Amino acid sequence: MKIFRTVLFFGTFGAIMLCPTVSAQDVLTGWFSAVHGDMQPGAEPEHHMKYFLTLETGDVVQLHIPEGLLSILGDIEEIQGQYSEVAGQIHAGVPQASLDVESLFYEMPRLRGGTVQGSKPWISILVKYSDIASEPENLAFFNGMYGSSVGQLNHYWQEVSYQNIDVLGSSSSDWRDLPQPQTFYAPTPGSGTSANLTAVFNDAIAAHDPFVDFTNGGTGGYEGINIMINGVLDCCAWGGGRFATIDGISKSWRVTWDPPWAFGDEAVIAHEMGHGFGLPHSNNSDGDGNPYDSPWDVMSSATGYTMTDPTYGKLGKHTIAYHKDRLGWIEPGEKLLIDTQGIFTVVVDHLALASTPNLRMVQIPIGGSSSHYYTVEVRDQAGNYDGNLPGFAVIIHEVLSGRSEPAWVVDGDAVPANYADTEGVMWRVGEKFSDPANEISVRVDAETSNGFEITVSTISCADAFLAALSDWPGSEDVITLLEQLFCD
Numbered sequence: 001m002k003i004f005r006t007v008l009f010f011g012t013f014g015a016i017m018l019c020p021t022v023s024a025q026d027v028l029t030g031w032f033s034a035v036h037g038d039m040q041p042g043a044e045p046e047h048h049m050k051y052f053l054t055l056e057t058g059d060v061v062q063l064h065i066p067e068g069l070l071s072i073l074g075d076i077e078e079i080q081g082q083y084s085e086v087a088g089q090i091h092a093g094v095p096q097a098s099l100d101v102e103s104l105f106y107e108m109p110r111l112r113g114g115t116v117q118g119s120k121p122w123i124s125i126l127v128k129y130s131d132i133a134s135e136p137e138n139l140a141f142f143n144g145m146y147g148s149s150v151g152q153l154n155h156y157w158q159e160v161s162y163q164n165i166d167v168l169g170s171s172s173s174d175w176r177d178l179p180q181p182q183t184f185y186a187p188t189p190g191s192g193t194s195a196n197l198t199a200v201f202n203d204a205i206a207a208h209d210p211f212v213d214f215t216n217g218g219t220g221g222y223e224g225i226n227i228m229i230n231g232v233l234d235c236c237a238w239g240g241g242r243f244a245t246i247d248g249i250s251k252s253w254r255v256t257w258d259p260p261w262a263f264g265d266e267a268v269i270a271h272e273m274g275h276g277f278g279l280p281h282s283n284n285s286d287g288d289g290n291p292y293d294s295p296w297d298v299m300s301s302a303t304g305y306t307m308t309d310p311t312y313g314k315l316g317k318h319t320i321a322y323h324k325d326r327l328g329w330i331e332p333g334e335k336l337l338i339d340t341q342g343i344f345t346v347v348v349d350h351l352a353l354a355s356t357p358n359l360r361m362v363q364i365p366i367g368g369s370s371s372h373y374y375t376v377e378v379r380d381q382a383g384n385y386d387g388n389l390p391g392f393a394v395i396i397h398e399v400l401s402g403r404s405e406p407a408w409v410v411d412g413d414a415v416p417a418n419y420a421d422t423e424g425v426m427w428r429v430g431e432k433f434s435d436p437a438n439e440i441s442v443r444v445d446a447e448t449s450n451g452f453e454i455t456v457s458t459i460s461c462a463d464a465f466l467a468a469l470s471d472w473p474g475s476e477d478v479i480t481l482l483e484q485l486f487c488d
């Protein structure tokens with residue numbers, strides 16, 4: 001029987017250990033990378049993760065981390081790029097070595113994760129399998145994808161981040177040949193998870209290195225690398241991080257691996273870049289294993305309810321307030337954290353608005369927790385990227401830090417919908433979400449010019465009533481007070 005144990009050092013290392021079942025272990029040190037694998041929209045929805053360790057030699061070992069250890073590790077973005085020590089059983093393996101991880105120690109403080117601010121130029125490097133000649137799009141297509149017109153990625157990221165980031169200075173490098181055929185890199189093209197992302201990455205960088213200054217003019221390097229491939233990989237497009245030394249720069253690069261169906265819809269590239277920026281998926285509340293069933297987030301159902309562009313297909317939409325806040329794109333004055341008991345009436349504007357004198361989000365701790373809470377946001381069929389959302393409504397997420405999709409859309413229906421485009425997740429004027437066990441309720445009072453007035457209560461009906469009675473002027477009707485105080 002395995003026993004899980006968490007070991008915390010209050011020094012420079014955070015450590016999480018799964019007690020080994022065997023005594024002889026191999027120990028490796030290096031930089032940790034994680035990538036998300038996303039199925040082609042329309043395929044059986046499945047989410048995959050791969051983990052790697054880049055050794056000081058530059059060699060990369062794939063890490064197999066058991067579920068039990070993953071659940072203890074929590075938010076994998078906290079570890080992205082961290083110098084780590086892993087122990088377990090190593091397997092020589094072809095095409096690359098792998099390690100069955102039994103313990104993982106990582107250096108703190110984290111190097112990645114956290115907020116994302118400023119100019120973030122990416123480079124697209126276009127690569128062809130040696131046995132596939134097609135060039136699905138030309139260089140101008142990929143350069144234009146980073147453009148500043150509506151529908152192009154610089155415009156998109158500027159709008160979504162409220163000008164906190166841009167991708168100005170991004171560029172593309174024209175098609176180059178990989179040295180190997182498709183099945184060398186992806187033994188089962190279009191299915192499975194066996195693509196050798198390390199070989200694709202190394203060979204793609206090598207193919208473009210003579211033509212690309214990855215230092216980006218000595219600025220510390222491109223922020224991220226989109227590897228655009230002329231044929232399918234395995235099941236998925238992949239996005240996340242990769243620690244590597246390129247043109248003398250050693251860092252955790254933001255990296256995506258994109259088959260043609262990925263760059264066929266810019267929404268998919270936005271989603272993978274979102275993983276690159278450190279975002280997880282969000283989810284609905286139906287409890288299945290599919291994290292692609294919320295249309296309110298580019299980081300969930302990326303290609304559902306989108307705007308479209310004649311050149312770049314389905315476009316990314318905004319990401320949810322929790323994700324924007326996580327990346328530091330919600331100003332302090334735009335977020336209300338309700339950490340006291342009471343009744344609060346506020347105006348929340350829709351998330352696609354460029355600027356607002358009101359709120360963009362409300363955060364309501366559950367049981368006073370800073371890692372378990374509700375977020376309240378407003379979404380509208382408005383703007384360049386949210387125009388085709390399912391509706392204009394208050395949307396509530398329950399956030400639990402550490403689970404693989406921290407934010408789940410709250411669904412008011414008794415049985416949560418398979419896909420969160422239903423009335424149950426859209427809180428409209430006159431409706432109220434209640435969590436009586438935690439004495440939390442959110443009522444939608446009225447529509448405003450760009451959102452809704454809402455009233456949040458974090459006090460029980462009885463307490464609210466007693467508090468009101470204590471300074472009751474005596475002239476109001478008690479029923480009106482009860483109504484005001486949520487005692488439906």
Ligand SMILES: [Zn+2]
Pocket residue numbers: 036037038271275281
């Ligand atoms: Zn994903």
